[in-house]
Amino acid sequence: MVKDKCILAYSGGLDTSVCIKYLQLLHELEVITVTVDCGQNDDFEEIEKRSKEIGAVQHYYIDAKEEFINEYIIPCIKANGLYENQYPLGTALARPLIAKKAVEIANEENAKIIAHGCTGKGNDQIRFDITIKSLNPDLRIIAPIRDMNLTRDIEIQFAKEHNIPISTEVKKYSIDMNIWGRSIEGGDLENPFVEPPKDCFKFINFDNPDAGYLEIEYENGIPITADGKKMNLLDLLNYINFKAGSYGVGIVDHIEDRVIGIKSREVYECPAAIVLIKAHQDLEKMVLTSHEVRFKHIVDQQWSWMAYSGLWQDPLLNDLDKFIDATQNKVTGKVKMRMQNGSIRVVGRKSKFSLYRNELATYTSDSVFDQQLAKGFVELWGLQSITANSIAINLNKKENKGDEQ
Numbered sequence: 001m002v003k004d005k006c007i008l009a010y011s012g013g014l015d016t017s018v019c020i021k022y023l024q025l026l027h028e029l030e031v032i033t034v035t036v037d038c039g040q041n042d043d044f045e046e047i048e049k050r051s052k053e054i055g056a057v058q059h060y061y062i063d064a065k066e067e068f069i070n071e072y073i074i075p076c077i078k079a080n081g082l083y084e085n086q087y088p089l090g091t092a093l094a095r096p097l098i099a100k101k102a103v104e105i106a107n108e109e110n111a112k113i114i115a116h117g118c119t120g121k122g123n124d125q126i127r128f129d130i131t132i133k134s135l136n137p138d139l140r141i142i143a144p145i146r147d148m149n150l151t152r153d154i155e156i157q158f159a160k161e162h163n164i165p166i167s168t169e170v171k172k173y174s175i176d177m178n179i180w181g182r183s184i185e186g187g188d189l190e191n192p193f194v195e196p197p198k199d200c201f202k203f204i205n206f207d208n209p210d211a212g213y214l215e216i217e218y219e220n221g222i223p224i225t226a227d228g229k230k231m232n233l234l235d236l237l238n239y240i241n242f243k244a245g246s247y248g249v250g251i252v253d254h255i256e257d258r259v260i261g262i263k264s265r266e267v268y269e270c271p272a273a274i275v276l277i278k279a280h281q282d283l284e285k286m287v288l289t290s291h292e293v294r295f296k297h298i299v300d301q302q303w304s305w306m307a308y309s310g311l312w313q314d315p316l317l318n319d320l321d322k323f324i325d326a327t328q329n330k331v332t333g334k335v336k337m338r339m340q341n342g343s344i345r346v347v348g349r350k351s352k353f354s355l356y357r358n359e360l361a362t363y364t365s366d367s368v369f370d371q372q373l374a375k376g377f378v379e380l381w382g383l384q385s386i387t388a389n390s391i392a393i394n395l396n397k398k399e400n401k402g403d404e405q
């Protein structure tokens, strides 16, 4: 009997390793694994070896770092992408790219089925399923962990029974990593009152009392230098992760609303993402009009929500990108930041497109601003508010008189 082919998005971890066997035994499929490199720094040879050992007939390694930077991270910087104003979307951005690569392999291999190791409790299932179906609606999706309601204990048991090689050390946390950041969940962190232990983090130095400066230069919304050195974005992200992390900058710890309704405690380590978005946002305020800033903020929030909630392929996201791109031709300039003990503050910015005018803002006699113009403006600006309040005051007076009689 010729078996059907199935493309499995394979990270090499417990969930997806168990999936290989389940797909073979339960669905009688021929499994082809795909590992997509978004900068997670794993041992990819080891992952390929493991996949073959468990029984995959073929394995693909895809280096998608460039594409991740150009098509996902850069748009995120331009959109100041922060879910719930905090999470720079590291995991959320990588999922649609992994799904896209899996679909490409499925098309190449003429496979009709794609599998992933997502649980039914998270956001990742949404990002995978919707991207896969958007790119090729004929593909069938199997998600063994979700379909069978599997838990970690059952998976470990199953792995032992079937000689699936899993790392013997019990992992303290569930960590997803790529160049845009690390997402850390599980273990002690499931108690939202417990402070994240230091061993969650890779870049953060908790014992550096010194202050340091970092200067980023942007061109059309894209960071091009750090501390005066021209670097490609991959090197720049690495540079900032280590530097900002050494001053304790880069931890996000918040209560997050997952799309499916669960509130979860999420911890992220993402120094570069935090620095680059903060500086970018500051520069925008210098070069965009107040109207642009206000409207773009709404667009940015919608963008972040769609990226978070698995709607990467929705036409609206593309439309928002076009608007955002149109605003970025002025986002060119430098931003200087000061970091100390985990805090970060913009302390300087400049741009050839700056709308800041010293001769208007100054309180010295260099000012060219005619204060007398303001009087009439203020009167008109407050007209309706003052009218509404005076009606209320008059009605109140009348009622009080009535009470006295």
Ligand code: ARG
Binding pocket: 089, 090, 091, 092, 123, 124, 174, 175, 176, 183, 184, 185, 256, 266
């Ligand atoms: N809550 C985040 C998101 O939905 C991160 C999930 C991280 N996953 C993990 N295995 N640690 O994007």
